[in-house]
Structures are given as structure tokens and as C-alpha cells.
Amino acid sequence: MKLTQLDGLVAFITVAQRRSFTEAAAALEVTPPAVSQAVRQLETRLGVRLLNRTTRSVSLTEAGERYLGRVGPAVGELLSATDDLDAWRGGPSGRVRVNAPHIVYETLLRPATASFLQAHPGARVEMRIEDGFSDIVEQGGDLGVRLGESVQRDMVAVALTPKERTCMVASPAYAARHGLPATLDDLRHHDCIRYRFPSSGAIYRWEVRRNGRLAEVEVDGPLTLSDSLNMARAALDGLGIAYTFERQVAGDLAAGRLLPVLPSAWHTMPGFHFYYPSRRQMPPTVRAFMDHCIAFNAAASTVNRRTATGGSRGRSAPRP
Structure with a gap:
């Protein structure tokens, strides 16, 4: 083996993962021509x-597919070994690349990330925020966050939150104008804020409990969004009934800014989970970030429960 045989491997793997010389260059913090030249020289050496x-x-x-399958895991191990040394020298350092939905970043990861970076100034976090399910392997990411039921079976899933409950809410102003539905069938006569999946373009059918069983309800209304974070905000604006996570609107419900709609139909589902490839050894900085976020949100959840218990006596707001 010659020293030059290793040249260009990282550039090739990054381009292969991202299917783009431009994105690979941005990830490697070099210019696209530099990446192109490194890959071209590797191809020349390999013939x-x-x-x-x-x-x-x-x-x-076809040759690239076979080569990537052999060298990809090996180069990953080499980079992981370097991360191990960085962690051994002075704590977590280096980059963590995370993919998460808007609502998860805003409610769970944004405050935890700030705390993590303050505790570990040598670390860098790159957050890709999008609602559609993404292949973190193809994107070259380290971690993804999605609901537990959405994580693919070939991924390792680690719980970030306990079970999550979805809810339906509306503002007092909307209730004053239109009233509130008494049954699930009444939803068809109300303005509902719909959600369109960014990836497939399909309209989400609300998952609810009907007669003790999980059911889907098709709704209609004047506003459709492709950003889950803004569903509750639209309800606060009085635009209709929103379907969202109770976690996001607990404060608004407790304060009376939003009203519960059909709470007996609210649905509980597996919580949000970090996920990562099962075949990949997790670098220490990535592990530190994941563990920090889990601990941070567990502590915040405990404080929020105590606050809600102490501040909701005598109120009819739904319990988490």
C-alpha cells in the first residue's frame, strides 16, 4: 500500500452520500473544484x-457502488478513531449533523443545543430542519429525530421523549364565532387547519380515538400548511381548529389562550426518538450530544410537570 492510495477517499464518500459535488464541498469546507480534482485523481489511481x-x-x-460498500465503513472507523482522540484530549469536539422536524427543533432541540454548545465550546452542531422523513445516511448525517413509529427498522432508535399525545385545539375567538364540535363527525362542519406532507404532497388525516380505537378523520378548512410548527400558531390566530402535539400547546391551554377540542378523542403515540445507522459506531461527540439532549429534556419535563400541577388546580385543562 502507498500513502497516495488513501487520497480522495473522504471526498469520494462525501460526494457519493450527498450526490452532489457542491454539497460535498460545503460539508468538507473546501471548494467544489478541489473535491472534483480529489475524486478524479482517485479514479485515475484506481483505473x-x-x-x-x-x-x-x-x-x-457499478464499480463505485461496490467500492463504496467496502471502503465506506472502513473510512468511517478511521474518522471515529480521530473523534475518540479528540474526546480523550479535551471533551467532546468536532461536528454533529442532525436532521429534525421544525416542531422538534423548536420545542426539544433548540434549548438543549444551546446548553450543549455552552458546555462544550469545541463542538459544532449542524442542524438540518425539515418535516419530511430523510435518509441521514444518504445526507451524510449523524443523527435524525422522528416519532418512534416512523423510524426505519434498520436504524437504532433511542427515546428522546416519553409517549406523545396529539390534541385538537381552537382559540376562544374561534369558539365564540363558530362554537366547538361536540362529536368527531361535527369536525366536517368546522374550519380545520390541515397539514400537507412536504415529501409526498398528501394531506394528513387526523389520527384520533373513536370508541376506544384508533381512527382517521379527513378534515377540511381554508388553511393548509406544510410546517407542523405553525399549526398551533394558526389556531391562536383564530383561523380554525388545529391538530398538534399537546406538548407544544400545554402552556396556551393552561393560560386559556387555546381551548381543548374533543379531549376524549386525543391520541397517544410513541414519543420522539433519535435514530442512527445500526452498522455505524457512534463518535463520542455525537453520543455526547444525544445524551445531553435526552437529559436536558428529561429535566425540563420534570420542571414543567411540577409547574403545571401547582398552577392548574381548579382548572379544567386536560392533563398530559
């Missing part, structure tokens, strides 16, 4: 084309 390039796309050749 085989690894990537098909067009003006619009990048794809792996």
Missing part, C-alpha cells in the same frame, strides 16, 4: 470510473 457526472446529477457507477 476505474466511480461516479457518473452530468450537469444536473451525480450517481455511482
